[in-house]
Amino acid sequence: MTEIRLWFTDFWDGFNIEDNYFINLLAKYYRVVLTKKQPDYLIFSWRGKDFYNYKNCIRIFYTGENLRPDFTICDYSISFDYDSYNGRNLRLPLYVMYGDMNELLLEKNVNTILKEKTKFCNFIYSNNNAKERKFFFQLLSKYKKIDSGGKVLNNIGFKVDNKREFIKKYKFTISFENSSFLGYTTEKIIDPMIVNSLPIYWGNPKIYTDFNVKSFVNIHDFDCIEDAISKIIKIDKDEELYAKYLVQPFFKNNELNKYVKEDNIIKFFNKIFNLKSISRLYYTIEVNIKISIIIPVYNTGNYIEPCLDSVINQEFSDYEIICINDGSTDNSRELLEKYAEKFRNLIIINQDNQGLGKARNEGLINAKGKYIVFLDSDDLLLPGMLKETYCHAEKLELDVLAFNFTESTDEIGLPKVFPYENQVVNGIFYFTQYYIHNKDFPLSASPMYLYNRHFLKINKLEFKPNLLHEDEHFFIRLILHTDKMSLLNKTLYYYRRSNLNSITNNISLKNSIDLNYISRELYHYLRYNNCKEALLYRKISQLYFASVMYAIEGKYFDPKFKIFTKEDLRIVKLCTYNFTSFFYSTLFTYNIKFFNIIVIKKRPYILSKLVTLVFKLIYLLRFKLFNTTPNNYNEK
Structure with missing residues (x-):
C-alpha cells in the first residue's frame, strides 16, 4: 500500500x-x-x-x-x-459523518413503526439564532403541542441526552437546518430517518439530490409555510397517508446517492x-491587497479594454482585478489574456455561462482584498474612485460605502440628499432616510457600493445564482445586516445602459418570474428577521409591481405561464402602497385573463371603469379606514 x-x-x-x-x-x-x-x-x-x-x-x-x-x-x-x-x-454532506448510510437501505416494517408512534412532534435544538425554525415551531404549535427537548424553547422540563431514542416515539420531527443554502444538508434529517420519525425538512433547496422527497415533508415543495402546515395536519389525521410516507425508501430507488458512495x-x-509531485495551488506570498475589483465578463469585447484601463489608471496600487469570463463567445477571453500578460495583479477565471450572480460569487471566493468593488465589464471607474472610497471606508471603519454614478462621461451625477453622509449609520436607517429625503429608494445595483469582504463573509452575503435582478435580492439582505454604512456623495462610477450583450440586459419572461420569486423570498426574509420597517415592505411591493409590468410588456397573459400564486396575492395585499400598484398587482395575480380584458383591452369600457372604481374604494378602505400603512409613508 x-x-x-x-x-x-x-x-x-x-x-x-x-x-x-x-x-x-x-x-x-x-x-x-x-x-x-x-x-x-x-x-x-x-x-x-x-x-x-x-x-x-x-x-x-x-x-x-x-x-x-x-x-x-x-x-x-x-x-x-x-x-x-x-x-x-x-x-x-455533513450527514455522512453521523452513521452508516447503509442503515437507511434496510427494509421497514410499517406496522411496527406505527405502533411505536405515540406522540405528535418534537423539536430539539441548541442554536437560538435560527429564526426560521422557531417561527415554524410557533405556527405548528397552534395545531398541537410540540415537545421541545433542547436548549431552545424547551417545554418538557429537562434536556434530552439521547436524541434518537427520544424522537423514536414521535410521528414527526422538525428537521430545520440553521440556514438555507444550496447543498447544505446536515444530520438534522438523518437522525429522524434512522428511527423512522417523519422529518419535516427545511434547508437545502435541492434536498432531492440527497434523498427521496416522498419519504419526508419537504417545506421547499410548498408555496408558503401555511400550506406546508395544512399538509402536515392532513398527514397527522390520516394514518393511511402517513404510512405512505413511511413505506418510501429514503434514497431514490433505495440506492445510495453519489455523494455518500465510498468509491466517489x-x-x-x-x-x-497520486500527483507525481507535491505542488501547492494556493497563494504562498502574503500580499497586502486593499481592494479586490470583481469583473464578470460576458461578450463585452467592445468594452472590456476601456473598463480595465479605468482600473489600471487609478492612482491606487494595492488592488487586484478578478475577471470571471462567464462563457463568452466573442473575443473577450483573448483580450483578458492580453491584459493578464502585462499586469500580474489581474486574475482570470474561466467558467461555463452561469450568469452574473454565479460569476460574482466566484470572484468573492477568490478575492483577497479587505474591500470588494463589483464592476460591470461595460462600465468604467471614474478617476480617484479606489483611493477615495478606500480612505473613506478606512476612516469610518465601514461595512458598506455608497457613492454616486453617472450615465455620461461628460456629466457629473446628481448629488443625493442625505444629511448624514459623513456619519456612520445602520442599513435600515440609511434606507429610510435616503427615501425620505430623495423620494426614491436607494440603488440596489451592486457596483454602486464598496463592501468590507469580512462583513460579507461572516453574514454569508452572496448572490442567488440563476436569477435576473439578483442585486435586489442581495441588497435588501445586506441592508438588514449592516450597522456601519455611509454615503460618499461623489460621482465615481460610469454606468453604460446601451450594451445589449451584457449579462444584465436580457428582457424575457424570466424577468417577471424572477422578480416575483425575489419579492416572495424577501418578504419571508423580512418576516423571519422580525423587520417592521414599512418602507422595506414597500420596496417589495415595488418589485411585485415591476414583475407585473414585465408580464404586461411581454404579453404573458396566458395562465399557462403560472407566474403568480395565491401566496403572492396575499403578500401583494399586505405590501402595496399606492393605487396603481395595488390595482395592477392584485388583479393580475388574481386572474390574468380578466386583467387582459379590463386593463389592457379596456373593454367593455363601462365594465373597465366600474372595476377600477371598485378597486379604488377597496384601496381607500384598506389604507385609510384601517390605516394599513403608516400615515407618514402614504402615497396617493
Whole structure:
C-alpha cells in the first residue's frame, strides 16, 4: 500500500485525530502515517489558524458548516458545495459523518413503526439564532403541542441526552437546518430517518439530490409555510397517508446517492495523492491587497479594454482585478489574456455561462482584498474612485460605502440628499432616510457600493445564482445586516445602459418570474428577521409591481405561464402602497385573463371603469379606514 504522511488541525473540540471518518476511510486504501511535524498532506477545518504554520504541504480544507472554501488558503476542499471548482472541491454532506448510510437501505416494517408512534412532534435544538425554525415551531404549535427537548424553547422540563431514542416515539420531527443554502444538508434529517420519525425538512433547496422527497415533508415543495402546515395536519389525521410516507425508501430507488458512495469519495483522494509531485495551488506570498475589483465578463469585447484601463489608471496600487469570463463567445477571453500578460495583479477565471450572480460569487471566493468593488465589464471607474472610497471606508471603519454614478462621461451625477453622509449609520436607517429625503429608494445595483469582504463573509452575503435582478435580492439582505454604512456623495462610477450583450440586459419572461420569486423570498426574509420597517415592505411591493409590468410588456397573459400564486396575492395585499400598484398587482395575480380584458383591452369600457372604481374604494378602505400603512409613508 502507498504511504501517505498526514495530519489534522483546527477541528472542533473532541475530534479524534487517530479515529475519525477520514482515517478509517483512507486506511482501507493507504498506509496512513500521522505526523505533526512534516506532513505531505494537511486536512484542516475552520476552528483555528494553526494551518498557516504548514507551508510545505498540500492543504485540504474540510467543513460541514455553511461555509464556502477559500482557495487563497487551501489547495483542495471538502464541503457541502455542489460546485466542484474545476475538480478542487468534493461535496461531502455533513450527514455522512453521523452513521452508516447503509442503515437507511434496510427494509421497514410499517406496522411496527406505527405502533411505536405515540406522540405528535418534537423539536430539539441548541442554536437560538435560527429564526426560521422557531417561527415554524410557533405556527405548528397552534395545531398541537410540540415537545421541545433542547436548549431552545424547551417545554418538557429537562434536556434530552439521547436524541434518537427520544424522537423514536414521535410521528414527526422538525428537521430545520440553521440556514438555507444550496447543498447544505446536515444530520438534522438523518437522525429522524434512522428511527423512522417523519422529518419535516427545511434547508437545502435541492434536498432531492440527497434523498427521496416522498419519504419526508419537504417545506421547499410548498408555496408558503401555511400550506406546508395544512399538509402536515392532513398527514397527522390520516394514518393511511402517513404510512405512505413511511413505506418510501429514503434514497431514490433505495440506492445510495453519489455523494455518500465510498468509491466517489476515495476517487477524490486518489487524485490528490497520486500527483507525481507535491505542488501547492494556493497563494504562498502574503500580499497586502486593499481592494479586490470583481469583473464578470460576458461578450463585452467592445468594452472590456476601456473598463480595465479605468482600473489600471487609478492612482491606487494595492488592488487586484478578478475577471470571471462567464462563457463568452466573442473575443473577450483573448483580450483578458492580453491584459493578464502585462499586469500580474489581474486574475482570470474561466467558467461555463452561469450568469452574473454565479460569476460574482466566484470572484468573492477568490478575492483577497479587505474591500470588494463589483464592476460591470461595460462600465468604467471614474478617476480617484479606489483611493477615495478606500480612505473613506478606512476612516469610518465601514461595512458598506455608497457613492454616486453617472450615465455620461461628460456629466457629473446628481448629488443625493442625505444629511448624514459623513456619519456612520445602520442599513435600515440609511434606507429610510435616503427615501425620505430623495423620494426614491436607494440603488440596489451592486457596483454602486464598496463592501468590507469580512462583513460579507461572516453574514454569508452572496448572490442567488440563476436569477435576473439578483442585486435586489442581495441588497435588501445586506441592508438588514449592516450597522456601519455611509454615503460618499461623489460621482465615481460610469454606468453604460446601451450594451445589449451584457449579462444584465436580457428582457424575457424570466424577468417577471424572477422578480416575483425575489419579492416572495424577501418578504419571508423580512418576516423571519422580525423587520417592521414599512418602507422595506414597500420596496417589495415595488418589485411585485415591476414583475407585473414585465408580464404586461411581454404579453404573458396566458395562465399557462403560472407566474403568480395565491401566496403572492396575499403578500401583494399586505405590501402595496399606492393605487396603481395595488390595482395592477392584485388583479393580475388574481386572474390574468380578466386583467387582459379590463386593463389592457379596456373593454367593455363601462365594465373597465366600474372595476377600477371598485378597486379604488377597496384601496381607500384598506389604507385609510384601517390605516394599513403608516400615515407618514402614504402615497396617493
